[in-house]
Amino acid sequence: MNGAGIIKGLVETARNFAGSYHDRERLTTVQYPEETLPPVENARTLPFLVYDGGDAMAGLRCTACMICEKECPPQCIYIIKDQARKPDYMGKMQLQPKVFDIDMSVCMSCGICVEVCPFDAIKMDQVFELSTDDRFAGLLFDNEKLARPNEYFRQLHKTEASEVDARREEEKRKAAAKAAAKPPLPGGVK
Amino acid sequence: MSGADQIFVWIGHEAAGWAPAPAQPLVSAILAIAGIMAVFGACFALTTVAERKILGRMQNRFGPNRVGPYGLFQPLADGVKMLTKEDIVPFSADKTLHFLAPLVLTVPVWLAFAVLPFGRNMSALDLDCGVLFFFAIGSASELAVFMAGWSSQNKYSLVGAMRAIAQMISYEVPLVLSTVPVLMLAGSLSLNGIVAAQGSHTIGGLARWNVFTPWGLAGLLLFLIAATAESNRSPFDLPEGESEIIAGYLTEYSGFKYALFFLGEYLGLFAVTGLAVTLFLGGWHAPFQWLEWAPSWLWFGAKFSVLIFLFIWARATLPRLRLDQLLNFSWRFLAPLSLINLAVAAAWHWTGAWESAAAAPVRWLLCAALIALPAHWLGRALRGRLPPPRKYRYAE
Numbered sequence: 001m002n003g004a005g006i007i008k009g010l011v012e013t014a015r016n017f018a019g020s021y022h023d024r025e026r027l028t029t030v031q032y033p034e035e036t037l038p039p040v041e042n043a044r045t046l047p048f049l050v051y052d053g054g055d056a057m058a059g060l061r062c063t064a065c066m067i068c069e070k071e072c073p074p075q076c077i078y079i080i081k082d083q084a085r086k087p088d089y090m091g092k093m094q095l096q097p098k099v100f101d102i103d104m105s106v107c108m109s110c111g112i113c114v115e116v117c118p119f120d121a122i123k124m125d126q127v128f129e130l131s132t133d134d135r136f137a138g139l140l141f142d143n144e145k146l147a148r149p150n151e152y153f154r155q156l157h158k159t160e161a162s163e164v165d166a167r168r169e170e171e172k173r174k175a176a177a178k179a180a181a182k183p184p185l186p187g188g189v190k
Numbered sequence: 191m192s193g194a195d196q197i198f199v200w201i202g203h204e205a206a207g208w209a210p211a212p213a214q215p216l217v218s219a220i221l222a223i224a225g226i227m228a229v230f231g232a233c234f235a236l237t238t239v240a241e242r243k244i245l246g247r248m249q250n251r252f253g254p255n256r257v258g259p260y261g262l263f264q265p266l267a268d269g270v271k272m273l274t275k276e277d278i279v280p281f282s283a284d285k286t287l288h289f290l291a292p293l294v295l296t297v298p299v300w301l302a303f304a305v306l307p308f309g310r311n312m313s314a315l316d317l318d319c320g321v322l323f324f325f326a327i328g329s330a331s332e333l334a335v336f337m338a339g340w341s342s343q344n345k346y347s348l349v350g351a352m353r354a355i356a357q358m359i360s361y362e363v364p365l366v367l368s369t370v371p372v373l374m375l376a377g378s379l380s381l382n383g384i385v386a387a388q389g390s391h392t393i394g395g396l397a398r399w400n401v402f403t404p405w406g407l408a409g410l411l412l413f414l415i416a417a418t419a420e421s422n423r424s425p426f427d428l429p430e431g432e433s434e435i436i437a438g439y440l441t442e443y444s445g446f447k448y449a450l451f452f453l454g455e456y457l458g459l460f461a462v463t464g465l466a467v468t469l470f471l472g473g474w475h476a477p478f479q480w481l482e483w484a485p486s487w488l489w490f491g492a493k494f495s496v497l498i499f500l501f502i503w504a505r506a507t508l509p510r511l512r513l514d515q516l517l518n519f520s521w522r523f524l525a526p527l528s529l530i531n532l533a534v535a536a537a538w539h540w541t542g543a544w545e546s547a548a549a550a551p552v553r554w555l556l557c558a559a560l561i562a563l564p565a566h567w568l569g570r571a572l573r574g575r576l577p578p579p580r581k582y583r584y585a586e
Contacts, residue, residue, distance in 0.1 A: 002569035009507040013248040017503075026250045 041157055044124035046104055047113055049146040052089065056147040061121035063088065064097040068113035068122055076106035077113065088119075089168060090175040100143035105135055120164045123153050195485045198225065199311050222314040226303045234456045235265035241502050248506035275445035280343055283442065287341030292443070292450035295334035298327045299454050302461040307382050309474045309487030320381040321373060324465060325366055328420070331458060332358045335429070335439055338451070342442035350438020353513060354429035357419055360517055361426075364524035365416035365462075368409045371535030372400055372469045381465075385473030395479040399472035404557035405535040408565075410470040412528050414500070417466060419520070421459040423501060425508035428516060459501065460494075467493045523568050527561070534560045 020026045030037055053059035064081040082098035113122050125148070132138030154161040193200075202225070206218040239254060239261060246253025254261035279288055305320035307313035317323050332355055339351020373379055376387035390398050400406030419426035430438040440451055467473060471493045474486035511519070534557050541553045 002566060006508065010503060013503060013507045016250050017244065017248045017506075020247045020250050027252060028250060029252050031252070 039126055039156070041159065043126045044111055045109055045128050046107055046125050046130075047102060047111075047122050047146070048125045048148045049100065049143060050121055050123055050150055050153050051147050052150050056144070056149075058086065060096060060143065060147060061088070061119050062097050062100060062143075063094040063119055063121070064100075065095070065118070067116050067118070071112050071116045073110060073112065074106045074108050076103040076108075077101070078103075090172055091179075097143060100146065102141050102146060103139060104130060104141055105139040120168070123157070123160075126156055195310060195487075197485075198309070198487065219314070226314060227300065230303060230457060230460055233460060234453055235269075237456060237460075237498060238268065238452075239264045241505075244499070244502045245506050248503070269449070272449040273446055275448075277445035277447060278442075280442050282343045284341035284343070287337045288442070289447075291334050291338035291341060292447045292454065294337060295331055295454035296450050296457070298330035298334075299457040299461060302327045303457075303464070305381055306461070306464040306468060307385055307473055308464075308490050309485065312474070312487060313382055316382050317380060319379045321369060321379050321384075321465075321469075324381075324461070325362075328458070328461070329358075329362065331454070334454070338443070339439035342439070344442050346435040346437075346441045347439050350429045350431075350435050350441070353431075353435075354422065354439060356513070357422070357426060357428060357516060357520075360520040361416045361419035361524070364412055364520060364528045365420055367525065367528035368412040368416065368531060369465075369469055370528075371405050371409055371532055374532075375400075375535060375539060381468050381473075385468055385475065388472040389475050391479045397472050397475050397477050397479070399470065399475070399477070401470045401472075403538055404554060404561055405531050405538055406470055408527070408531050408534070408561045410466065412524055412531065413466055413470065414497070416520075416524060417459075417462040418501060418504065419516070421455060421462060423455075423459065424505040425510055426516060427510060428513060431510060459498075463494055463497045463501070464490075466497060471497075518572060523572050527565055527568060530564045531561055 016026070050061050051057075051059035052061065064079055066079055066081075069075075069077045069079050078099065078101040079097050080099040082096045084096065085093045086096055088094045109124075111124055114124055130139065150161070150165075154165070202218055202221050205221055206214050209217040242264070243253035243255075243261065254264045257263040257267045279285060302324050304315040305313060305317050305323055335354045335358070336351045339347045339349075339354070342348075372384060376384045378384055378387065388397065388399050392398060396402070401410050422429050428438075430440060435441075440448060443451060467490060474490040476482045476484060476486075476489050537560060538553070538557045541549075541556070544553060
């Protein structure tokens with residue numbers, strides 16, 4: 001019959017029209033500022049720096065090795081090494097950054113810094129509400145602003161964080177065992 | 191008659207009465223114009239937000255719900271946005287035509303409202319040739335569309351304008367032809383006369399609207415389809431097909447001029463809907479005799495709103511046609527069918543003299559068959575002309 005398909009379509013839209021008032025499940029819209037979707041574990045937006053312990057600047061895992069700065073494709077990372085050293089989780093003395101800046105307006109969220117970091121010091125965050133009225137200073141994040149505790153990382157990326165934690169525990173244990181097994185060499189040679 | 195029915199007429203009379211006697215015709219004319227512009231301007235604002243909300247709901251979305259309660263102040267926000275936008279005129283455009291086109295579209299559309307009877311004693315201008323005036327004025331919009339497309343000096347604008355001209359001229363034929371049976375059986379070109387001709391009632395108290403006859407029902411459907419195409423609405427919105435030609439003849443318009451085009455299109459839709467109500471749905475008459483106590487303008491508004499909802503519903507449902515489908519549909523289906531409808535109306539008129547108990551249903555069925563069968567055959571013939579369904583060799 002002529003127009004049977006049109007009538008079928010009209011019935012479908014009418015059903016949507018009435019149904020969207022009747023049951024809320026039909027409306028798939030998430031009304032953003034008031035409601036948000038639950039976070040997804042694999043979501044990755046922008047990098048942050050991980051620290052252990054209570055003091056952010058003292059517990060920073062970053063050793064200012066400069067690999068991420070060199071690898072960063074848009075070159076949004078800027079590091080200056082500090083002269084002072086501090087012990088890392090295995091008791092080894094490491095460098096630390098004096099300045100660690102990421103220009104968030106330049107960062108393209110590729111995550112290469114995370115992949116190349118040998119110290120698990122930089123990880124990807126899930127924030128996306130970074131709008132500011134100052135696009136230069138407001139989006140240039142220093143190490144104070146980038147530092148997040150390991151608990152935060154664990155909360156965001158559960159699987160990755162537990163894998164990192166387990167590996168670091170293992171390394172720590174091995175280092176301790178090695179130090180215990182090997183007597184210090186005579187003559188104080190390191 | 192109840193006081194509420196004539197309240198606007200009364201207010202107009204009282205207000206004009208304050209003016210000195212020589213100025214009274216002018217004052218009452220200005221009052222009528224102001225009334226029409228206020229009511230249909232508000233109607234335009236309301237329809238834009240209602241359309242977006244209804245479209246949203248039909249696609250399982252919320253629609254605008256941010257500005258004011260339930261998003262009702264959305265037209266205000268849109269208006270402020272439109273008025274404060276930069277008005278860009280292309281460097282190589284024909285500046286005069288580019289400026290005039292939105293005005294040429296909007297002014298005649300307002301004029302078309304002059305002859306529509308919105309209620310008892312409520313038409314601004316009771317012309318003897320109201321229908322003729324309406325269509326004569328309405329065809330000015332084609333000129334405006336082509337002015338806009340030509341003066342923009344943009345290929346998309348020109349293609350859009352050419353599509354619009356082809357479409358509007360093609361659909362003007364069924365639009366006008368589908369009204370002819372009404373004019374013939376009412377014996378009047380005056381819209382008030384046509385409303386009066388539908389004012390009587392059958393024994394059951396049901397009104398004698400044209401839509402309750404086979405030719406009237408077919409005529410209304412033909413008229414609504416042609417009106418959709420005339421006002422460039424989906425599924426006949428080829429002139430503005432966004433996916434193909436950006437915005438058609440509106441491509442080079444922005445700011446207030448764009449808003450004027452928008453206004454003109456909606457007002458054209460309102461005018462032609464008002465005409466459909468007047469011609470086929472009994473104008474301001476109530477559907478039943480025992481409902482005549484309600485104000486006549488309320489009945490007009492109710493029918494008007496229902497038809498506007500139908501247009502929005504169709505827009506939410508149907509995808510856009512291709513140009514050859516569009517023109518085939520008009521010339522090979524709508525135009526012949528509206529001619530056949532004329533003959534059906536004649537048959538209905540002659541069989542009106544039958545006098546027997548079974549006459550009424552037999553007459554109805556006979557006339558319905560006279561229009562339904564040609565519609566069926568024409569539809570089949572139309573489908574036969576379409577290319578066969580495309581076969582996908584690899585993507586199955």
